[in-house]
Amino acid sequence: MADVPSLKSLLITIALGLALVGMMGWSRSSYAAPQFGQGLNAGPPSPLPILQGPREPRLSKKQQQAILKMNYEKMKKQAAALAALAKSLQKDIDRSNVNVLPVAVIKKAKKIQKLAKSIQNTARGY
Numbered sequence: 001m002a003d004v005p006s007l008k009s010l011l012i013t014i015a016l017g018l019a020l021v022g023m024m025g026w027s028r029s030s031y032a033a034p035q036f037g038q039g040l041n042a043g044p045p046s047p048l049p050i051l052q053g054p055r056e057p058r059l060s061k062k063q064q065q066a067i068l069k070m071n072y073e074k075m076k077k078q079a080a081a082l083a084a085l086a087k088s089l090q091k092d093i094d095r096s097n098v099n100v101l102p103v104a105v106i107k108k109a110k111k112i113q114k115l116a117k118s119i120q121n122t123a124r125g126y
Helices: 004-023 061-095 103-124
Strands: none
Touching: 061 103
16 A cells, blocks of 8 residues: 555645746757648648538747747646645645545645646647
């Protein structure tokens, strides 16, 4: 059976690791904006206009840079919130004991997971 300190350190490590993955290890060169005009609609035009999906408008370089900057600022705020949640989760776990684990701890861990997933999706560009 896993002892409580290793479970606590595992939860904190996972939460902070996910936050750092979104913030570190990627730069402009490795994080490319989505290529517009590619994908399902990239083939030759459909003979039937009804079957043709909506085309995405091309964005200028200035608009692409503005989107990247907005995403970066959003990730910074989310990472700060994630770190605060992880610290408060650690305090909640410290206050509990082996026999009693508050429901708030489980809810907070789920919130951390959702926030980390949101950071990951923002880093991917969607």
